[in-house]
Amino acid sequence: MMPELGPLHFLRPHWLWALLALAPLAWAWRARRRSGGVWQRVVDPHLLPHLLERGGDRRARAAGALAAFAWVLAVLALAGPSWRQDTQPLWQGGTPLVVALDLSSASNAADLPPSRLAQARAKIAALLRARAAGQVGLVAYAGDAFTVAPLTDDAGNVALFLDALAPEVMPVDGQRADRAIAQARRLLRQAGFERGAILLLTDHADAAARGAAASAARAGYRVFALGLGRAEGAAYRRGDGTLARTRLDAASLRALAAAGGGRYAAIAGDDGDGDLRALGVLTPGAGEAMPGGERGGRSWRDEGYWLLPPLLLLALFAFRRGGAVAALLLCLWLPWQPARAVELWRRPDQAAHARMAEAAQAYRRGDYARAAALYAGVGTADAHYNRGNALAKAGRYPQALAAYDEALKRAPRMADALANKRAVEAAMKPRPPPRGADDSQRPGSQGGGDGASAGAPQPQAAQDRPSQRQAQRSPADRAEPGAAPGKAPAPRPADARRQAAADAAQRERMQRALQRAGRGAPRDGAREPAEAETPGQRERRLANEAWLRRVPDDPGGLLREKFRIEYERRRNGGTEE
Structure with missing residues (x-):
C-alpha cells in the first residue's frame, strides 16, 4: 500500500527554535574574523600580505557558509519533517x-x-480447539485456587491436563471463586498484560466473588461466567462422605459477570460452541472498543533521516586537508555486508530471551550439546535448569547435576530442579551384578520385580519442552517419574468412577509416550544400530524400560502433589511464585 501524502509538517517542531541560535553564532564568528586574529596583533600591517596566504578569506567565508548550512540541516532533521502517512496496525484479537474451573466436590453432580x-x-x-488467537491459561479452584x-500460545499444552482434573487433586474442598x-x-x-479476560466455570457466585470481579474489571480484566448445572440441581457426595445438594444459581452469575464487565451464559449440554460464542471468548478482542473508537490508525512517518547523508558529507570537510578524500576511499574499501544494528541495540533481557528461544529449538530437534551451550x-535459574535437562538427555550426568545445583542456588525452592536432580542421581547409582544369564532375572527386566528400581534409569525428568519463560514455569516441564519414583497410586473414590474411562485412556497414552521416550533414546543425537548394542547397553535399556513401567498409575498425582505443596506453603505464610 502506497503511503498517503500530505502537507509538510514537523513531528518535533520545538527543535526549530535552535535556528535562532544561528544568527548570534554567525555574528560572533564574523566579529572574530574582523579582529584580525593573533598575527595582526603582533605583525606590522605592511608585512601581513607577505605572511598570510592569499584567498584565506574566501575559504573562511565558504567554510562558514557550509557550517551554517550543516547547522540548518541538523536542526531540520531533529525537528522530524514529515509529509506522508502510513497505516499503523493496532494489535487486537x-x-x-x-x-478458572470449579473443581469442588459439587462438580461431581450429575444434573x-x-x-x-x-x-x-x-x-x-x-x-x-476453536479459540482464534491469544494466550490461554488454566486455573483450578475449590477451597483455594492453583x-x-x-x-x-500453545493451547494443546493446556489440553494435556484436562483428563487429570478432578476434585481429588484439590487439597481442600470449597468454592472460593474470589x-x-x-x-x-x-x-x-505476571505475564505483563494490562488487559485480559477471565472465564469462570461454576454454579454460583457469592458476594466475595462479585467483589473480586469488580476489582478485576477496574484493573482492566473482564470476568465472564459459564454456568454449570441445572436450576433443579442434583445431589452429590462431599469429600468427607456426606451428601449435599447443589443447583445452578444463574442470577448470582449474571451479577458476577455484570460486576466484572463481562457476560454470562449457561453451559449447553451438546458438542456445539453456541454458549462460548455467546460469551465472545472464541474471538478474542472482537467487539472491544479501541482507543478513540477506531480499530486501526495512521501515523506520520519521520522523514528526517533523508537529511543525514548530506549532513555527513558536509561533516567530512571538517577534517584536515585531504581528510575528506581519505574518508571516502576508506568507505569504498570496506567490505559491504548486511547491517546488523539490531544486535547492537538489543537490551540484555532481549538478548537473553532470543538465546533461550534458540536453545529451546536446538533442544526440540535433539541437538542437546548446542542447547546446553x-x-x-x-x-537465570530457568536457563541452568534447562541446561541440566539438555545435559541429562545427552548422558552427561555429572555436568547435569552441576547445572541443577546452579539453578537451585538461584531458586532454592524450584521443585522441578530438585526432582530432576534426584532422577539423575538415581541413574548414576551402580547396579548390582546380574543374578543369572536369563534376561528375566536381571535387574530392570520385566520379570525382575523390585530389581527394576536398582537399574540406572535414564532420567526422563528432562522434559522435551524446555521452559522459555523467565518468571514462571509450566507444569508440563515438571518431572513426573523423578518426583515420586515408586509411589503407589492413590485409591480412586467411588464418586469419581464416571471419569474412569477417560482416566484409563489418558494413562494408556502416557504409558505409550513414556515407553517410546525411554526405548533406545540417543544421547548424542545419533541412534546406534541394534546389532552394535553391547550386553551392558542392553541391560541398561531393559532397566530403563522397567523403570518407566513403574510410573504411578495416577495421571492426577502430579497435580495433587503440586497443589498440596503450594497449599501448605500458603498456610505457612509463603509467598506466591
Missing part, C-alpha cells in the same frame, strides 16, 4: 484468557450427564 466435571472438560477442550497451566479470580489476575499481571550463556 490477542486478548489473553485465563479459564449435567454424566457429570458437571465431564461437561466442563469437554467445553474447555472445545474452547482450546495454577494448572500458565499463559501460553480466590480463582485473584489467581487469574495474578497470572495475567546456549543455555550456559544465560545466568
